[in-house]
Amino acid sequence: MFPKTKVIPLPKKPELSWGKLESDKHPKRQVQAAFEACNVTDSREAAAYRVQLARAIDLGRLAKVCPAGFGALANEIQTRWFSG
Numbered sequence: 873m874f875p876k877t878k879v880i881p882l883p884k885k886p887e888l889s890w891g892k893l894e895s896d897k898h899p900k901r902q903v904q905a906a907f908e909a910c911n912v913t914d915s916r917e918a919a920a921y922r923v924q925l926a927r928a929i930d931l932g933r934l935a936k937v938c939p940a941g942f943g944a945l946a947n948e949i950q951t952r953w954f955s956g
Contacts, residue, residue: 880906887941 883889891897907918935943
């Protein structure tokens with residue numbers, strides 16, 4: 873999926889990733905660090921990879937492995953938008 877793939881820095885517990893946007897623990901900063909590790913520095917190129925990444929994500933699995941973060945959001949969306 874990503875060009876020039878090297879070792880990509882990933883958090884040990886991504887569900888605990890948060891904080892100010894400037895923080896290395898913020899999810900958007902962690903994605904940016906992964907792109908930088910792959911030498912993706914052009915903003916248009918990064919945007920295209922973000923779209924590919926979003927399409928490749930298994931949302932059910934993400935909710936299962938990240939229940940405190942994405943799982944809670946997924947449950948809220950399901951309850952508010954799709955129940956009834």
